[in-house]
Amino acid sequence: MLAFSGSSTLQQVHLLCTTKPNLIKPLFTAATTALCTRRRAVVSSSSSSMSYDRELSAAKKAASLAATLCQRVQKVLLQSDVHSKSDESPVTVADYGSQALVSFVLEKELHTEVTMVAEEDSADLRNEGANETLERITKLINETISSDGTYSVPPLSSEDVLTAIDRGNSEGGPSGRHWVLDPIDGTKGFVRGDQYAIALALLEDGKVVLGVLACPNLPLSPIGSHGQSSLQKEVGCLFYAKVGGGTHMESLAGSSPVKMHVCATDDPAEASFFESFEAAHSSHDLSSAIASKLGVRAPPVRMDSQAKYGALARGDGAIYLRFPRKGYREKIWDHAAGCIVVTEAGGVATDAAGNPLDFSKGKFLNLDTGIVVSNQKLMPSLLKAVRDSLNEASRGSPSL
Numbered sequence: 001m002l003a004f005s006g007s008s009t010l011q012q013v014h015l016l017c018t019t020k021p022n023l024i025k026p027l028f029t030a031a032t033t034a035l036c037t038r039r040r041a042v043v044s045s046s047s048s049s050m051s052y053d054r055e056l057s058a059a060k061k062a063a064s065l066a067a068t069l070c071q072r073v074q075k076v077l078l079q080s081d082v083h084s085k086s087d088e089s090p091v092t093v094a095d096y097g098s099q100a101l102v103s104f105v106l107e108k109e110l111h112t113e114v115t116m117v118a119e120e121d122s123a124d125l126r127n128e129g130a131n132e133t134l135e136r137i138t139k140l141i142n143e144t145i146s147s148d149g150t151y152s153v154p155p156l157s158s159e160d161v162l163t164a165i166d167r168g169n170s171e172g173g174p175s176g177r178h179w180v181l182d183p184i185d186g187t188k189g190f191v192r193g194d195q196y197a198i199a200l201a202l203l204e205d206g207k208v209v210l211g212v213l214a215c216p217n218l219p220l221s222p223i224g225s226h227g228q229s230s231l232q233k234e235v236g237c238l239f240y241a242k243v244g245g246g247t248h249m250e251s252l253a254g255s256s257p258v259k260m261h262v263c264a265t266d267d268p269a270e271a272s273f274f275e276s277f278e279a280a281h282s283s284h285d286l287s288s289a290i291a292s293k294l295g296v297r298a299p300p301v302r303m304d305s306q307a308k309y310g311a312l313a314r315g316d317g318a319i320y321l322r323f324p325r326k327g328y329r330e331k332i333w334d335h336a337a338g339c340i341v342v343t344e345a346g347g348v349a350t351d352a353a354g355n356p357l358d359f360s361k362g363k364f365l366n367l368d369t370g371i372v373v374s375n376q377k378l379m380p381s382l383l384k385a386v387r388d389s390l391n392e393a394s395r396g397s398p399s400l
């Protein structure tokens with residue numbers, strides 16, 4: 001056994017190399033072999049046991065820090081921070097900032113190159129004329145990293161920010177690992193001062209294996225059937241789930257995790273339902289026809305973003321209905337995190353025909369018509385009501 005004292009490790013190694021060259025070679029070989037064996041063991045144990053603990057903790061950190069950035073922006077949202085993308089949908093400095101920050105944190109925490117299927121890209125920010133916006137995003141990110149204090153790194157440059165955003169250009173698909181990110185889901189709600197979510201999931205060979213939803217404006221206490229929280233007005237929820245591990249919720253400000261379960265009712269008269277706030281995103285007429293056919297009495301709770309999945313996972317309501325206009329193609333980042341948060345809490349998410357959502361086909365979900373989410377007991381009668389209402393709509397019922 002060799003014992004060192006009084007000098008630095010480098011000095012000791014140098015001394016050994018020069019004074020005992022025959023001793024150092026076998027020692028070096030043994031150490032390298034041991035390191036390689038250990039690394040192989042770590043890699044194979046992580047892929048065989050599939051605990052995803054490291055990935056989940058990285059995802060929680062990434063979504064929480066992105067939520068901090070978004071909260072700062074929402075407080076002082078200036079009109080100049082909202083831009084239109086080529087499809088006329090809004091995007092803000094916070095959408096870009098959140099995407100770059102999630103990409104930065106995942107790489108820092110996981111010490112590996114990260115590929116993400118994410119909503120935003122840097123094309124518009126690389127245009128001449130976008131310099132001021134890019135500078136503002138870079139400043140926001142650097143301020144958020146430095147006030148958090150976890151990472152002692154030199155400030156990111158604008159180029160670093162563009163590179164971080166573009167790690168989100170993976171196409172996803174049926175093989176390998178891909179993070180799926182919606183840096184702000186519900187941008188319209190964010191701009192209005194309402195609900196939004198940072199939604200991050202991990203796909204492994206086409207299956208969602210973990211998901212995190214940070215919902216900075218969602219009350220910690222259950223929301224009632226009018227979308228109102230009870231007396232407690234504290235907001236900021238972090239939902240997270242991993243495959244086989246259930247769904248938990250913590251406060252974004254930090255609290256002990258609480259296990260979440262969907263509402264257990266099998267009585268539609270007791271069930272309330274969620275839908276998009278934006279009628280352009282989902283037909284309000286069709287969902288109210290389905291709800292009344294099923295016997296739901298409560299009025300719809302209209303809310304932006306995947307906060308709906310979080311609220312459903314903790315039993316605030318029992319049903320989520322989403323029926324976009326014909327031809328609209330749903331993106332995987334709008335549902336991946338929400339889907340695992342609900343299913344690990346005991347719920348079911350399918351398309352209108354009752355097929356499970358398939359995240360293995362690239363950026364888009366291949367769907368039959370719409371998305372239907374509920375608990376196991378209500379699902380059969382709900383899907384029947386969906387089928388009947390869709391048939392009536394296709395026959396041209398005047399109410400739809």
Ligand SMILES: Nc1ncnc2c1ncn2[C@@H]1O[C@H](COP(=O)(O)O)[C@@H](OP(=O)(O)O)[C@H]1O
Binds near residue numbers: 187189
């Ligand atoms: N015409 C449309 N039909 C359905 N969904 C749409 C849509 N236009 C935009 N969306 C999607 O609806 C999401 C918001 O959902 P919700 O209505 O539940 O808040 C948007 O996410 P972003 O805000 O991330 O762009 C966007 O992807």
Ligand SMILES: [Mg+2]
Binds near residue numbers: 089090119187
């Ligand atoms: Mg968008």
Ligand SMILES: [Mg+2]
Binds near residue numbers: 333
């Ligand atoms: Mg979205």
Ligand SMILES: [Mg+2]
Binds near residue numbers: 095183184185187
């Ligand atoms: Mg978005």
